[in-house]
Amino acid sequence: MSHLHCITVVLDDKLVTLNAAVGLLRRRNLPVRSVTFGPHVAEGRSRLFAMIEADEGAAQRVALLFEKLIGVDEARVVPAADTVARELALIRIRAQAESYGELLDVLGLYHANVLEEGPDGLVVELTGPDTFVLSCLRAVERFGIVDVARSGAVAIERPAESPRAPTSTEASVP
Amino acid sequence: MAEILTGAQLMCRVLLEEGVDVMFGYPGGAIMPFYHALPEFPGLRHILVRHEQAAAHAADGYARASGRAGVCVATSGPGATNLVTGLACAYMDNSPVVAITGQVSRPMMGRDAFQETDIIGVTLPITKWSVLVEDISTLADTMRRAFAVALEGRPGPVLVDVPKDVQNQRIEYTPRAAAPVRRATPVADAAALDAAAGLIARAERPLILAGHGIILGNASEDLRIFAEHTGIPVITTLLGISAFPEDHPLHLGMPGMHGEVHVNRAIQHADLLIAVGMRFDDRVTGNTAGFARNAKIVHIELDPTEIGKNVPVEVPLVGDAGPILSALTRALAPRSCTSWWEEIDASRRPQYEQFKGDIAPEAILRALHDASGGRCSIVADVGQHQMWVAKLFPYRRLNTHFSSGGLGAMGFAVPAAIGVHLARPDEPVWAISGDGGFQMNMQEMATMVQEGLPIKLAIFNNGYLGMVRQWQQFFHGRRYSATPIWSPDYVKLAEAYGIAGYRVEQGVQIAGAVEAALRDPGPALIEFVIEQEANVYPMIPPGASLSEVIETAPAPEPASA
Numbered sequence: 001m002s003h004l005h006c007i008t009v010v011l012d013d014k015l016v017t018l019n020a021a022v023g024l025l026r027r028r029n030l031p032v033r034s035v036t037f038g039p040h041v042a043e044g045r046s047r048l049f050a051m052i053e054a055d056e057g058a059a060q061r062v063a064l065l066f067e068k069l070i071g072v073d074e075a076r077v078v079p080a081a082d083t084v085a086r087e088l089a090l091i092r093i094r095a096q097a098e099s100y101g102e103l104l105d106v107l108g109l110y111h112a113n114v115l116e117e118g119p120d121g122l123v124v125e126l127t128g129p130d131t132f133v134l135s136c137l138r139a140v141e142r143f144g145i146v147d148v149a150r151s152g153a154v155a156i157e158r159p160a161e162s163p164r165a166p167t168s169t170e171a172s173v174p
Numbered sequence: 175m176a177e178i179l180t181g182a183q184l185m186c187r188v189l190l191e192e193g194v195d196v197m198f199g200y201p202g203g204a205i206m207p208f209y210h211a212l213p214e215f216p217g218l219r220h221i222l223v224r225h226e227q228a229a230a231h232a233a234d235g236y237a238r239a240s241g242r243a244g245v246c247v248a249t250s251g252p253g254a255t256n257l258v259t260g261l262a263c264a265y266m267d268n269s270p271v272v273a274i275t276g277q278v279s280r281p282m283m284g285r286d287a288f289q290e291t292d293i294i295g296v297t298l299p300i301t302k303w304s305v306l307v308e309d310i311s312t313l314a315d316t317m318r319r320a321f322a323v324a325l326e327g328r329p330g331p332v333l334v335d336v337p338k339d340v341q342n343q344r345i346e347y348t349p350r351a352a353a354p355v356r357r358a359t360p361v362a363d364a365a366a367l368d369a370a371a372g373l374i375a376r377a378e379r380p381l382i383l384a385g386h387g388i389i390l391g392n393a394s395e396d397l398r399i400f401a402e403h404t405g406i407p408v409i410t411t412l413l414g415i416s417a418f419p420e421d422h423p424l425h426l427g428m429p430g431m432h433g434e435v436h437v438n439r440a441i442q443h444a445d446l447l448i449a450v451g452m453r454f455d456d457r458v459t460g461n462t463a464g465f466a467r468n469a470k471i472v473h474i475e476l477d478p479t480e481i482g483k484n485v486p487v488e489v490p491l492v493g494d495a496g497p498i499l500s501a502l503t504r505a506l507a508p509r510s511c512t513s514w515w516e517e518i519d520a521s522r523r524p525q526y527e528q529f530k531g532d533i534a535p536e537a538i539l540r541a542l543h544d545a546s547g548g549r550c551s552i553v554a555d556v557g558q559h560q561m562w563v564a565k566l567f568p569y570r571r572l573n574t575h576f577s578s579g580g581l582g583a584m585g586f587a588v589p590a591a592i593g594v595h596l597a598r599p600d601e602p603v604w605a606i607s608g609d610g611g612f613q614m615n616m617q618e619m620a621t622m623v624q625e626g627l628p629i630k631l632a633i634f635n636n637g638y639l640g641m642v643r644q645w646q647q648f649f650h651g652r653r654y655s656a657t658p659i660w661s662p663d664y665v666k667l668a669e670a671y672g673i674a675g676y677r678v679e680q681g682v683q684i685a686g687a688v689e690a691a692l693r694d695p696g697p698a699l700i701e702f703v704i705e706q707e708a709n710v711y712p713m714i715p716p717g718a719s720l721s722e723v724i725e726t727a728p729a730p731e732p733a734s735a
Binding site (some may be wrong): 068 | 299302304306323482483
């Protein structure tokens with residue numbers, strides 16, 4: 001049965017290894033929902049997260065294929081439901097004096113922080129599951145979005161027996 | 175004892191330490207420092223090919239025949255890109271090839287310099303490892319690791335790209351013995367072995383599907399003992415041919431798209447498949463939805479990523495084929511499969527391929543066999559003749575059949591035979607091609623002449639790209655689009671290259687030409703003028719299940735079709 005899996009790959013920080021890893025995902029002809037890449041805590045290592053739609057066996061095979069690449073230390077598969085996933089969005093919004101207060105109220109609902117403020121707008125940061133980020137973007141759209149930078153999701157496995165509901169249901173606006 | 179070497183000298187030294195004695199290559203600007211150093215190392219024989227694709231296929235052929243890594247060398251840019259087909263072929267068929275390419279000097283990289291190609295980017299999907307040597311301090315270890323990676327696990331090609339200025343750098347060098355190849359997983363876990371043994375003991379209609387892994391893993395003796403202990407019929411895949419002696423009473427034949435009807439029928443009626451060192455290629459399975467629906471599958475395989483990739487597996491046994499087969503032999507009481515054999519034998523068909531004229535593929539392959547008493551290696555190209563070569567020669571000796579299986583690369587046979595000959599200089603090597611594939615790499619006759627390589631070339635000339643024509647006949651309303659192919663006068667061509675050439679147009683000429691070619695001390699060529707529209711039967715149409723077999727040509731469709 002096909003469902004969403006998070007594959008976490010620890011690899012060296014060489015671009016050629018990233019190239020090979022992304023090439024592997026592309027070549028195996030599986031639906032890839034998202035790929036994000038960033039530094040790992042260990043020196044000289046990076047971490048790649050791929051959300052793929054696949055049955056359990058195919059997801060495990062992709063992880064094993066990753067582990068065959070020279071430069072990859074390990075690859076793990078976790079059902080998306082067993083992970084906590086978050087992404088960061090930086091949003092630049094046009095400020096208009098008459099709606100300023102209303103904008104701050106909306107941002108407050110999403111626990112978004114104002115990082116920069118200037119005469120032609122503000123920059124806010126927002127963290128949450130992707131659906132939460134998208135919901136916030138929809139809510140502030142009418143104030144005039146100038147630009148958005150999204151990090152893509154990073155994910156980590158839940159502690160065993162975690163009572164928390166799956167990430168997907170966390171996405172509702174508070 | 176340390177000494178100062180250039181990068182190029184260091185490359186040669188590591189090649190020697192890794193046991194390399196021959197390589198296939200072509201010089202050019204960015205690999206010139208390496209070629210400058212090469213004459214200082216007489217232990218490294220260099221075969222100058224006429225096209226880098228041939229260097230890669232020859233290295234592949236050498237690797238398949240010797241079990242050691244084959245080495246090919248090319249310059250940057252076009253030299254490197256010409257290797258690509260050969261590397262892809264080695265990748266698909268798990269052949270350990272180490273490709274060394276020159277690259278433009280580091281200060282020129284990234285500027286679209288003359289003959290600069292990102293060969294690392296090009297080859298990432300068709301190698302186990304593609305690596306740019308960024309500094310001479312890593313050169314020796316990178317080269318050593320390249321050999322280890324090529325040989326370990328499921329073998330495959332590795333590419334090492336060395337910028338010209340790195341080849342000219344100097345460094346203190348300390349010799350080191352070749353690193354032992356890391357062996358993959360040991361014998362599969364005991365519970366899985368028990369489960370497999372239980373399935374085998376209870377099976378009423380079991381089959382063994384033996385693939386290339388038997389040859390790569392030196393497991394043919396373990397396979398024979400296991401098969402004799404259990405009486406289970408042995409099917410050999412295209413690359414598994416010559417892993418099990420074909421005159422053995424337990425040998426059944428080749429499965430799949432051009433497998434014999436009784437072989438495919440046995441698969442469809444089996445209740446257990448014991449697959450060893452094979453990967454359920456679609457040319458073996460046909461449509462997987464209809465493949466062996468009554469059978470459970472025990473998959474013995476070195477590479478865990480192959481398990482369940484194409485077909486669901488009941489019991490995976492991950493590890494070396496040989497030890498796993500012997501463990502299964504020990505775990506099982508001797509048994510036989512008498513009634514299953516009776517069922518299979520009852521479904522055997524008489525020969526249904528009817529060739530017009532008397533130069534039938536059977537007659538040619540029988541003559542090749544008889545002339546050397548079977549003591550020869552056969553390298554096939556790709557197409558109709560490839561299937562005849564696979565099915566009509568009785569392979570009794572281990573690892574004597576070579577074919578581009580996974581990639582199906584036309585042009586493989588002639589250069590790969592060069593590599594096979596260098597691994598086995600003491601017995602005849604036949605490169606068998608169609609008139610299409612031969613013309614893809616026939617320039618390598620010059621290599622054979624210059625290097626004194628007495629390879630025997632056989633061309634099955636039907637004036638068509640025969641397998642494509644056959645598909646056009648069966649599935650495209652006989653529209654022979656771009657498949658008629660003109661050939662030069664091959665006897666005159668042979669003469670131009672200074673080698674013996676024979677044209678065989680009548681059956682009575684076959685044996686004489688074959689014997690004359692074998693007697694000739696140098697390379698020799700025989701053109702067999704075969705029936706133009708001969709077909710390979712039986713055939714499973716692409717996308718169909720193994721039960722939907724074509725045994726005769728379809729009636730011609732109306733002209734409007």
